[in-house]
Amino acid sequence: MPNFQKILHPEKFNLILYYAITSFVIIGLLSLAVGWIFPRMESEELVKRSEKYAQYFINHLNYEIYKDFLRPTLKKNKYIDLENNRDQLKRLDKVIHENTYGLNIKKLYLYDMEGHIIYSTIPEHIGFTIDRGQNAKLDSAIRGHFESALRLAGTTDSKGSYVVETLLESYYPFYEMKKNEHRGKQVGVLEIYQDMSELKKQIGKAREKAIIMTGSAMGILFLSLFLIVLKAARVINTRTNQLVEARNTLELKVEERTQEIRGAYKKLQLTQRKLIQSEKLASIGTLATGLAHEINNPLASVASCAEGLIERLKTMQDYKGHHDTREELEIFPEYLNIICNETYRCKSIISNLLNFSRQSEPKFDRININLVIHDTLSIVKHQFQTRFQGVRLNLSEDPCEVIGDPQQLKQVFLNLIINALHATEAEGDIFISTVIKQKTIQIMVKDTGAGIKPEHIDKIFDPFFTTKPTGKGTGLGLAICYGIIDIHNGRIEVSSEGTGKGATFTIILPLVA
Numbered sequence: 303m304p305n306f307q308k309i310l311h312p313e314k315f316n317l318i319l320y321y322a323i324t325s326f327v328i329i330g331l332l333s334l335a336v337g338w339i340f341p342r343m344e345s346e347e348l349v350k351r352s353e354k355y356a357q358y359f360i361n362h363l364n365y366e367i368y369k370d371f372l373r374p375t376l377k378k379n380k381y382i383d384l385e386n387n388r389d390q391l392k393r394l395d396k397v398i399h400e401n402t403y404g405l406n407i408k409k410l411y412l413y414d415m416e417g418h419i420i421y422s423t424i425p426e427h428i429g430f431t432i433d434r435g436q437n438a439k440l441d442s443a444i445r446g447h448f449e450s451a452l453r454l455a456g457t458t459d460s461k462g463s464y465v466v467e468t469l470l471e472s473y474y475p476f477y478e479m480k481k482n483e484h485r486g487k488q489v490g491v492l493e494i495y496q497d498m499s500e501l502k503k504q505i506g507k508a509r510e511k512a513i514i515m516t517g518s519a520m521g522i523l524f525l526s527l528f529l530i531v532l533k534a535a536r537v538i539n540t541r542t543n544q545l546v547e548a549r550n551t552l553e554l555k556v557e558e559r560t561q562e563i564r565g566a567y568k569k570l571q572l573t574q575r576k577l578i579q580s581e582k583l584a585s586i587g588t589l590a591t592g593l594a595h596e597i598n599n600p601l602a603s604v605a606s607c608a609e610g611l612i613e614r615l616k617t618m619q620d621y622k623g624h625h626d627t628r629e630e631l632e633i634f635p636e637y638l639n640i641i642c643n644e645t646y647r648c649k650s651i652i653s654n655l656l657n658f659s660r661q662s663e664p665k666f667d668r669i670n671i672n673l674v675i676h677d678t679l680s681i682v683k684h685q686f687q688t689r690f691q692g693v694r695l696n697l698s699e700d701p702c703e704v705i706g707d708p709q710q711l712k713q714v715f716l717n718l719i720i721n722a723l724h725a726t727e728a729e730g731d732i733f734i735s736t737v738i739k740q741k742t743i744q745i746m747v748k749d750t751g752a753g754i755k756p757e758h759i760d761k762i763f764d765p766f767f768t769t770k771p772t773g774k775g776t777g778l779g780l781a782i783c784y785g786i787i788d789i790h791n792g793r794i795e796v797s798s799e800g801t802g803k804g805a806t807f808t809i810i811l812p813l814v815a
């Protein structure tokens with residue numbers, strides 16, 4: 303089974319080859335068809351001509367027999383009896399031979415109106431009667447119609463004789479002739495057998511002629527079309543080559559463009575990273591203002607505790623031996639505890655800040671999202687201590703493990719939580735939840751605060767889109783969140799019923815398989 307797809311492939315398709323094969327097949331079939339139809343037509347024509355000739359000849363013979371045999375015989379003998387009167391038979395034989403001499407008449411029969419053979423060029427057939435029911439043509443001729451039948455070589459004729467060469471049997475009504483050569487009433491039927499051996503030769507010749515003519519006509523047509531097809535094939539080839547070349551150039555151009563796009567994408571990633579960094583710095587700025595107060599308090603406690611202890615030490619040294627120092631010593635563990643706790647508190651605040659502001663390439667790791675959320679909340683806690691009571695957590699108890707950069711994800715949650723805290727400044731609550739759905743984890747940061755206007759919702763992730771007054775918001779937070787979630791193969795969505803109706807941010811991340 304040939305692979306047509308391969309053969310018909312535009313680059314493999316050989317127009318000339320296909321044209322040549324198809325043309326040869328069509329020319330062959332047409333030549334055969336014409337070679338069959340044309341000789342048939344020719345043979346029909348020849349049979350028609352022979353019939354016409356037979357009609358003409360029989361008509362003539364009718365007249366000659368009447369003039370040279372019937373009339374003189376009747377005048378002389380008053381009767382006709384060919385079966386018994388040898389003289390009459392000889393005379394009729396002579397008239398017929400004179401008239402058929404040199405013609406292609408093989409046999410001749412003369413019947414009376416009862417189908418009785420009254421004369422034949424084959425003497426032994428004289429006297430027989432042909433059953434009219436068996437020979438429809440003779441029957442029809444007795445009723446006044448001209449009839450003929452072609453007897454092909456190898457078959458038998460109406461008398462049951464084997465036909466060596468093709469014959470045309472023709473029956474013609476035989477008439478009485480008036481003096482003025484006009485026909486009188488029908489008195490019998492004349493039947494002649496014409497030699498049609500020529501027919502075979504003629505058909506052969508006609509076939510030869512037809513094949514030669516069709517073949518040469520088709521050949522000329524084939525050649526002229528071949529020249530056109532050749533030209534077309536050349537044009538197609540040139541165009542195909544041009545197309546292939548164009549395709550190759552296109553591939554090169556596509557490759558170049560891809561490289562450019564790749565470069566641009568890298569630049570974009572770099573810019574995005576810088577943006578993340580600058581947003582981190584901005585967040586640090588915001589946090590630092592709040593945290594200054596936070597750090598001030600513990601530091602003040604540490605300082606006053608330390609001072610108190612120093613004072614007590616001094617007193618103890620001054621009254622060494624004269625004074626009971628137990629009271630001073632009792633205060634020591636309490637003060638030192640306060641110092642320790644407050645110092646650790648400061649340390650934790652500062653290390654969180656440091657972690658957050660550290661510039662880094664994303665470092666992907668297997669992490670638990672719930673822990674990242676807890677870490678983020680501990681950073682926010684210090685800044686929004688009083689309002690933080692309104693934050694409700696509902697985290698999934700199943701392991702929520704994803705592949706991600708904990709620092710970057712912390713920044714995402716921090717942005718969302720700070721935004722929610724800003725939105726609920728006047729009033730409202732914040733809900734943070736994690737749910738496992740199919741093979742993803744959904745992190746939801748929902749608030750019942752200020753809400754988002756419908757006309758803003760589509761712009762919310764655009765960089766620099768902010769509704770906050772100058773100096774308060776950069777409009778980069780959500781854009782950065784979007785970028786970070788994107789490189790984590792996740793997505794971030796927002797929904798809000800409008801102003802005053804709160805907002806919900808949903809992050810969907812793929813879980814570790």
Ligand code: ADP
Binds near residue numbers: 805
């Ligand atoms: P910024 O906070 O600096 O304005 P963001 O990209 O974080 O930048 O936020 C863009 C804008 O989206 C905010 O100015 C605010 O109008 C809106 N927005 C973000 N979070 C919320 C929220 N939870 N409720 C209402 N509006 C919000």
